[in-house]
Amino acid sequence: MAICDVKKGAAEDLAKKAEAKAYFDYEEMYEKERLDAVFICTPAYAREKQLELAAERGIHIFVEKPVARTMEQGERTCEAIERGGVICSVGFVWRYSEGAERIKELLKDKRLALIDARWYHTIPPIAWVRSKEMGGGQVVDQSIHLIDLMRYWTGEVKEVYGRASKGLFPEIDDFTADDASAVTLIFEDGTVANLSSTYSLFPGADLGPSMDLILKRMHIKLTAKKLKISRPKEEKFKFDEKAHLAHMMNPPEAKVEEYETGLTQAAMLEDKIFLEAVRSGDCSRIKSSFRDGLKTLKVSLAVNESIRTGKTVTLIS
Secondary structure, X not given: OEEEOOOHHHHHHHHHHHOOEEEOOHHHHHHHOOOOEEEEOOOHHHOHHHHHXXXXXXXXXXXXXXXXXXXXXXXXXXXXXXXXXXXXXXXXXXXXXXXXXXXXXXXXXXOEEEEEEEEEEEOOOOHHHHOHHHHOOHHHHOOHHHHHHHHHHHOOEEEEEEEEEOOOOOOOOOOOOOOEEEEEEEXXXXXXXXXXXXXXXXXXXXXXXXXXXXXXXXXXEEEOOEEEEEEEOOOOOOOOHHHHHHHHHOOOOEEEEEEEOOHHHHHHHHHHHHHHHHHHOOOOOOOOOHHHHXXXXXXXXXXXXXXXXOOOEEOOO
């Protein structure tokens, strides 16, 4: 086992805890160690060669999202992974959560009308994440999880349109990401979605991700902690003017189910499934391959392009 980090102290500390060898240069680690698999958790702008060298050496790969910073970079890396014949799992951890799986099961025979998603956050403390040029901005680095869930449940995105605001934080010189963005996504099956993202809040505010899914007479709400499913308590729904007005004045009680989202367990399951795939050679339980992760990146980058140009970006004609 080996640990590699450009920060010598960090590599040595973790290597000591894991009873592993510490390296400060990944190429040296690849050369000296006989690795079955590697977890690559470096920034997208820095990892292309790390991924491609691992693939060339037959080392199976777990890589964090986003899979690349540009589609050109991502396509080159994807080709290297497929050419090397290695297993690759992308860190879209929400897909492995109990909450996301319950929703996927509910949607099997139902159609969504609307997804309303948001990720409210503070300005990131990590310099490269604050930089839209290096990190891609909030939609590419963070809200990409929500875009990936939408694809996981609903299918491919047809069009995106986004606008953003900037300029609230002139005192932070290296903050070049958007203060906030608002995006509309149109899916191939006709579902519409809104995605709101902001870095403008403060610790202690109502931060984090939240998704509302609207179906025919059903409301699903997913947060990092809870899944809530609301349906009418009445089995039969009678639509008439008097009943509607009565319900507006005195809403009937809904049938509500609540579950834990299970993100902590999802993170452990994601790693376990990847390692089992490496041992067995069967990658059927991996929920996001590199090529699939590339599709989510394409949507996220299309959002940035729409924000830049002010125009709708079409992904599927």
